[in-house]
Amino acid sequence: MGMTITEKILARASDKKSVQPDDVVIATIDKVMVHDVSGPGVIKVFSEWEKKGIILDHIWDPDRVWISEDHFVPASDRISANNITLLTNWTKKYNIKKHFKYGLGQYGICHTLSHEEGLVLPGELYVGGDSHTNTTGAMGSLAVGLGHTDIAYVLMNGKIWFKVPETILFKINGDKPEYIMAKDIILKIIGDIGTDGANYKAMQFTGEAVDKMSMEERLTLTNMSTEAGAKNGIIEPDEITFDYLRTRTDKEFLPVKGDFDAIYSDTFTYDTENLEPVIAKPFSPENTCAVGDIEGRAIDKAYIGSCTGAKLEDLRMAAKILKGKHVKIRTEVLPAAQSIYLKAIKEGLVTIFLEAGVVVGPPTCGACCGAHMGVLAKDEICISTTNRNFPGRMGHVESQTYLASPLVVAAAAVNGKITDPRNEM
Amino acid sequence: MNRLKGKIHKYNRDNIDTDVIIPGPYLKIHDHKELGKHAMEGLDPNFSEKICEGDFLLTGKNFGCGSSREHAPIALHQVGIRAILSPSFARIFYRNAVDGGYLLPIEIDPALIEKISDKDEIEIDLNTNTIINITSSEKFNIKPFPEIISKIVKAGGLLYFKE
Numbered sequence: 001m002g003m004t005i006t007e008k009i010l011a012r013a014s015d016k017k018s019v020q021p022d023d024v025v026i027a028t029i030d031k032v033m034v035h036d037v038s039g040p041g042v043i044k045v046f047s048e049w050e051k052k053g054i055i056l057d058h059i060w061d062p063d064r065v066w067i068s069e070d071h072f073v074p075a076s077d078r079i080s081a082n083n084i085t086l087l088t089n090w091t092k093k094y095n096i097k098k099h100f101k102y103g104l105g106q107y108g109i110c111h112t113l114s115h116e117e118g119l120v121l122p123g124e125l126y127v128g129g130d131s132h133t134n135t136t137g138a139m140g141s142l143a144v145g146l147g148h149t150d151i152a153y154v155l156m157n158g159k160i161w162f163k164v165p166e167t168i169l170f171k172i173n174g175d176k177p178e179y180i181m182a183k184d185i186i187l188k189i190i191g192d193i194g195t196d197g198a199n200y201k202a203m204q205f206t207g208e209a210v211d212k213m214s215m216e217e218r219l220t221l222t223n224m225s226t227e228a229g230a231k232n233g234i235i236e237p238d239e240i241t242f243d244y245l246r247t248r249t250d251k252e253f254l255p256v257k258g259d260f261d262a263i264y265s266d267t268f269t270y271d272t273e274n275l276e277p278v279i280a281k282p283f284s285p286e287n288t289c290a291v292g293d294i295e296g297r298a299i300d301k302a303y304i305g306s307c308t309g310a311k312l313e314d315l316r317m318a319a320k321i322l323k324g325k326h327v328k329i330r331t332e333v334l335p336a337a338q339s340i341y342l343k344a345i346k347e348g349l350v351t352i353f354l355e356a357g358v359v360v361g362p363p364t365c366g367a368c369c370g371a372h373m374g375v376l377a378k379d380e381i382c383i384s385t386t387n388r389n390f391p392g393r394m395g396h397v398e399s400q401t402y403l404a405s406p407l408v409v410a411a412a413a414v415n416g417k418i419t420d421p422r423n424e425m
Numbered sequence: 426m427n428r429l430k431g432k433i434h435k436y437n438r439d440n441i442d443t444d445v446i447i448p449g450p451y452l453k454i455h456d457h458k459e460l461g462k463h464a465m466e467g468l469d470p471n472f473s474e475k476i477c478e479g480d481f482l483l484t485g486k487n488f489g490c491g492s493s494r495e496h497a498p499i500a501l502h503q504v505g506i507r508a509i510l511s512p513s514f515a516r517i518f519y520r521n522a523v524d525g526g527y528l529l530p531i532e533i534d535p536a537l538i539e540k541i542s543d544k545d546e547i548e549i550d551l552n553t554n555t556i557i558n559i560t561s562s563e564k565f566n567i568k569p570f571p572e573i574i575s576k577i578v579k580a581g582g583l584l585y586f587k588e
Contacts, residue, residue, distance in 0.1 A: 024573045026588055037452045041495055044455045045525075049584060072453050080453045131493040131517055147495035147521035153583050160583075161573055195440055196487035200516050229490060229515055284440060369492070370449035388491060390444040392467045397448075 002259030004167040005236050006202040009142040009256055013125040014162075021166040021265070028159045030124035030141075034151055035068045035110045036080070038129025039087040041148030042155065049152070059094045060158035066098035066119055067091050068110035071365040073102035076372035094155075108337025108363040111135035111307035114143075115219060116337050118249030122237040123256040127154055132307055132387065134226045138218040139245070140237030140255055145226065165202045165231045166265035172207040172221075174273035179422050181317065182213060182220035183309065183385070183405035185270065187278040190228050191288030192268070199229035201265065204258075209272045210235060215244040216311040223308045224387050227285040277421055279383075280403040283391050291408055291420050301382045302327070302413035303394070304406055305334035305361075306368040309385020312340045314406040318385075319349040321410035321424045322356040328416035332374050334361040358413070370394050376401070383412045427551045429507055429529070430559075431479040435543040436468060439485035443492040443518065447500045460496050461503030478505040481549070483541055486511060488530075489518025495525060502527035508549055510537070510556070510567075523574055526582025531556075532568035540565070551578075 003011065007019050014025035034042055046056060059065065067087065072080030084102070091099045098119070100107040106117065110128060113119060114136040120126045122140035127133065129151045136143035144162070146154070154160050172185055190197070203225040210218065218235050225233025235241075237255045245253075276290040304310055304318050315335060333353050335341040341363060344350050353360050366373035368386040376382050376395030382402070384394065389401035404412075407421035414424060445467035447460060454460055465472035482488075482501070488511040489497060498521050501509070508529040509522075519530045531549060533556075541547065546559040554569045570578060580586040 024571070037494070040453075040455050052584075054584070076453075083453055083455075129493065131491065133493075145493040145517055147493050147517060147525065149495060149525040149583060150520060153524070163571070163573070195490050196513060196515070199487065199513060229487065231516055369452070370444070371452065372450075388442075388444065390442040390467075390491060392448050393444045397467050 001263065002261035004202065004204065004258040004262040004264065005140065005256055006142055006167055006204070006232060006234055007164060008258065009123060009125055010162060010164050019164045021164050023164045025162055025164060026159050027125055027162050029127055029154050030064065031120050031126040032065045032151065032154055033068065033110050033114065033128035033133065035070050035130060036073065036083055036087055037071045038148055038151060039067060039090065040083045042129065042152045043086060043090050045148050045152035056156060059155040062095045062097065065096045065155065066100070067096060068100050068113055069102045069107060070109045071369065071371055073364050074362065106338050108340070109307045109365055111223065112311065112336035112340070115139060115215065116248070116339055118245050118251070121245070121251060121253035122241060123254045127151065127160070131226050132223055134230060134233045135219050135223040135307055137232050137234040138215065138222040140235065140241055142232055142234065144232050163200070165200055167202040167204050168198055169264040169267045170203060170205050171267060171269045172205060172209040172272060173269065174209055174271045176209045176272040179277060179407060179425060180272055180275050181405040181407060182217040184275060184278040185272060186221050186224040187280050187285065187288050187403065188270065188275060189268070190224065190285050191278065191280070193228055195227060195284060195286045196229045198225065201230055203228060203230040203233045205233065205235050211238065214313060215240055216313045219311065220308060224285070227387055277405065277408050279408060279418065280389060282389055282400040282402065285388060285403060291404065291418060294418050295420055297418045298381065299329055299383045299402070299412050299417055300380045301329055301376065302331040302409050303367060303374065303382055303384040303386065304409055305332065305366060306386040307336055308387040309406055310334055310336040310340070312343050314385060315340070315344050315349050316347070318406040318410040319352040321407060321414065321421060322358065323352045325356055325414045327357045327413045329413060331358045331413040332361055333358050334366055335363050337363050367394050383409050383418065385409050429479065429549045431481045431507060431547060432477065433481050433483050433541055433543060433545045433547055434475060435483045435541070437485055437538055440487045440490050441468065441484050442490045443494050443497045446489065446497040447494060452494060452496060457499055457503045460500040464500035464504045473504045476504045476506060479507050480505055481547055482506055482509040483538065484509065484511045485538065486513045486535065488514050490515035493517045495521045498522040498525060498527040523577050524583035529578065533565070537565055
C-alpha cells in the first residue's frame with residue numbers, strides 16, 4: 001500500500017519500512033524551535049525535572065535547535081524583558097548557537113525565519129513550541145507544533161511519540177484571479193470543514209493553483225491548517241521549493257513525495273477561478289462569508305502583520321492598494337522578519353505605507369496574540385491579516401477581529417469599512 | 426489515578442479555545458500559581474474561585490483549540506481541575522494535558538452533555554471506562570484511552586513513560 005508524504009517522513013524518522021494512520025511511532029526529530037514564550041516554558045519544565053532529580057547538563061543536539069525572540073519583543077514590560085534574559089542565558093548554557101535576537105541582525109517571527117532562513121529542509125521532521133509550526137510544512141517537511149513538556153522531552157531524548165495521522169487532500173484547481181490570495185482559499189476551506197475539521201489529521205494541499213503558487217503564498221495555506229485543528233499542513237516539494245531554498249541555504253536534502261497509490265481519508269476540491277474574496281467574522285476562523293456579503297461594515301483598525309500575513313508578498317499586495325492613497329483608520333504594518341522589512345524598504349513598499357499614513361513597526365507577534373504593540377480596546381473592531389479571531393485574541397475580550405487577505409485588509413484601511421478589493425485594484 | 430471523584434462545572438460551549446482558557450498577555454508568565462488565577466478568564470472571570478481541588482469540567486466539542494500554550498492545562502490543573510469531559514479535544518491541548526501529567530482529557534458521547542448537570546458529583550473509573558453520575562445514579566461509558574495515552578497517564582506523564 002502506498003504512503004502519503006506525511007506517512008513517508010514518519011516512517012523514515014521512526015526507522016520503519018512503512019506506517020499507516022493510527023500507528024503510534026517513536027520518531028527521531030531533525031529540527032527543533034523554541035521562542036520567547038515556549039522557551040521559558042521549557043526552562044520551567046527543566047527546573048521541575050531538576051526538583052525530581054533529573055538534571056540535564058547538556059541537551060541532545062544543540063545544532064538541531066534554534067531560538068526565536070518574537071512574541072514579546074520589543075520587551076513589553078519587566079517580565080517579558082526578564083524572559084529574554086532567561087532565554088539568552090539558557091541558550092548559552094546549552095550551547096545553542098542559532099539564537100535570532102531582537103536588535104541583533106536577522107530576527108523575526110519563528111515560522112517566518114524557518115523558511116526565510118532555510119532552517120528546515122524538505123523531508124525533515126521538525127517540531128516547534130508553537131501551534132503555527134505547521135507553516136513550515138509548505139516546504140515539504142513534516143512540521144508539528146508541540147507544548148513545553150514535549151519540546152523539553154525532545155531536547156533531552158531527540159525523539160518523541162506520534163500517532164500517524166490520516167491525510168485529507170485538498171485539490172486547489174484553476175487559474176487564480178489576481179484578487180484571490182492563498183488566505184482566501186484557506187479561509188474558505190476552514191469555513192467549510194470547521195475549526196476541528198482536520199483535528200489530529202494532516203492537511204495536504206495540491207492542484208494546479210498550488211503548483212503555480214509562490215512559496216510565500218503556499219506558506220499561508222499550511223500556516224492556517226492549524227485553525228482547522230490539523231496536526232500538520234503539507235505540500236509536496238517541487239522546483240518552486242528548491243529554487244526558494246537554493247537562495248537561502250547550501251545544505252543538501254532528500255525531498256520526499258507521496259506514492260501514486262497513497263491513501264487519503266478524504267478529498268476536497270476547490271476551483272479558484274470562481275472564488276470570491278473571503279473574510280472570517282468574529283469570533284472564529286470558521287465563521288466565514290464572502291467579503292461582498294458584509295461590504296460597508298465599519299472598521300476601527302487595520303492590522304497587517306504575523307507569520308500568516310506579513311511576508312514580503314503580503315506587504316506587496318497591501319502596497320498595491322495603498323499606493324497613492326491615504327488610510328481612513330488606524331493601520332499598522334509589522335513585517336514578519338527583519339530581512340522582509342529590509343526588502344520592503346528596498347522595494348519602496350515602506351515609503352508607500354508611510355505616505356499612506358500607516359505606522360510601520362518592528363517584526364513581532366505583537367497584537368496578533370493580544371500580547372502588546374497595538375492591542376484592541378473594548379468594542380474596537382479590527383480587520384487583520386492574522387490567523388485567529390477568538391474572543392480577546394487581539395486585546396479586550398469584547399473587541400472584534402475580522403480575518404482576511406492583505407488585499408482585503410488594505411481595501412478596508414483606505415475606506416474605513418469592509419470593502420471588496422476589486423473596487424480598489 | 427484510575428478512579429477520580431469530583432464535582433462537574435459545566436460550560437456547554439463548543440470550541441473553548443486557548444485564548445479564552447488563558448489569554449495572550451499571560452503567556453509571558455511561567456509561575457503556575459499566577460497562571461491559575463487567570464484560568465478561563467476569557468469565559469468566566471470568577472472561574473478560579475468556583476473550583477475545588479479534584480473538580481471536573483464538562484464542555485462542548487473541540488476543547489482547547491488554538492494555541493500550543495501549555496499554560497492552558499497548567500492553569501486548569503493549578504486551580505484544581507483534574508479531568509475534562511468533552512466530545513473532542515484539540516490535538517495539542519490533549520497532548521499537553523497527558524504528556525505534562527496535568528489532567529485527564531476524557532472523550533464522551535455528545536449526548537452525555539445533556540445528561541450531566543452543573544455541580545453533579547461524578548466518579549470516573551478508568552479501569553472500566555465508565556463514569557458514574559452519583560447525583561443522578563446513572564452510569565455511562567467513556568471512550569477508552571488509546572494504548573499509548575493509557576501508558577503515559579499511568580506513568581504520570583511523558584517524563585516517566587518507558588517505551
